[in-house]
Amino acid sequence: MRGHVLRRLPSALLILFVASLVIFAVLRLVPGDPATSLAGPDAGPETVAAIRERLGLDDSLPSQYLHWIGGLLTGDLGPSYAIGGQSADLISDGLGATVELTAAALLFVIALGTAFGVLGATARRGWVRAAVRALTTGALAVPPFVTGVLLVLLFAVLLKVLPPGGHVSLLTAPDLAVQYLLLPALCLALPSAAVLGRYLKDGIERALAEDYVRTATAAGVHPRRLLWRHALPNALPPAVTLLGMQTGHLLGGAVLVEAIFAWPGLGQLAEQALTRRDYPVVQDLLLLLVTVFVVVQLITDLVYAWLDPRIRWE
């Protein structure tokens, strides 16, 4: 196990290192001087010089890079220039809201995906299987911003049972917070749930066609036990890899869903930082998102190996 992690680590670190270089370079390629744009049109040269000084823009590029990475490693991200406050505070607030949304969406993905998979593979009535197929095809084909608007139209405008957007902290008012959470999480989860459902359906169908299932049926094992204890676990490993990849997609997709539902997460922060040219925040955010993505993939590999003993860690 430890060997496996160690073997995987270098390439993950390499990707992170190159990504950090790319992000660092991207923000140095931005046309115009960030200090001038941060200072505003009316600022005098002293103000611009002061901002350059604070941003460390007069240092050499390698020392700027090292300063940035050093700050990241020690947790001192420095102040945000345009939005105000500390970069680290802004990011941790946004991260909280995004994680909340992504975690809720992940629960939906697992629940809906398993339901789609099991129903699609084993439902006795043809129309149930057809409905599941239509639902997964639709959820996959239609972009989230369309599903998002449709969900708002249905649940907030027509039925008036859920709020159309906004955010309430889970800590202050859990019951209200859940109402605000439902629509965005569902919107974010649907495409991934459809992918997972299709994979599980194929996996379960393949597992149910195996010889050992026939043997077990002949030996009198109950079909339900056969499904949940034998077919489903065998369909899981590829589904878990998929779930890992989908977690990355969820984080990326959260950026969009946050914009539709006015959810104050990292996506909204990124949008705000970009439009107000708060480059230090943009830089930290991009690297954070890539890091999360890489870590999720690493975890996926490990869970995959744990679920499928045929994969050796050595």
Next chain:
Amino acid sequence: MTATAPLPATGKRPRTAPRHPYRAALASARGRTGLVLVALVVLAGLLAPLLAGHSPTDQSSQSLAPLGTPGHPLGTDDLGRDLLARLLYGTRADLGIIVLSVPLGALLGCLFALLAAVHPVLDTAVQRLFDLVLAFPGLILALAVTAILGPGRLPVVLVIALAEIPAFGRLLRGGILVEREREYATAARVGGSSRIRVLTRHILPNAADPLVVQIAVSLTVAVFVEGAMSFLGVGVRPPQPTLGSVLSQSVPYLSDAPHFAAGPLITVTALVLGLSLIAEALNREIRR
């Protein structure tokens, strides 16, 4: 077979020659439905100047006029702009973006895959490059590119192309790896064709089928990315309409004027559903 339906004389109904899989795919129920949906949307975009009675950016005094208002069959938006014109020109803008960006991404992806096929070292380098692009979730990439270029049409095209490069590149690389072990490839090499010629004239055409499916898939992804970037405020600059921007502008008015959202909702759905149906039909025929 013998008594009720006498066989026509030999030669009258010859066994139909196997059709080209692409034609068979487009003739299937799925393919036809997809084609009709896509054709309708494309026609609307192409004929926008003829069908729209107004400029998509002209403002009138009537804001949020309902459906069927004289002169504004689909009503007007919050700034009094004709929604039919915005829908048609928005469709046109989207089509312009996707037909530019997807082929660009496909071309670059294929070039990288061909490059990777030349030497193992290049292969590793290209693979890592794809990994790097894939490490950035699509919309994060969009934000990063827009950070450099500022909002507009060009960054949207570039983001879509960039995001599609690994999809096409990996697909073609996989195809080349399989095809070059086939006997015809060996035969061509033994016959004295140069490596480049074997790769481009023999292997490439045989590995191209999945790429055609991927193009249909990527076109839907392109519609998705355009809309997402509009929602994030980093898409095509207002007041020019796109499907995504009209839809995102309608969100605050969903309860007062749901018809504002209806046009782009229906158009985007028709377009992506049509393209996915075509992709699925092609995929089924090719895999036979």
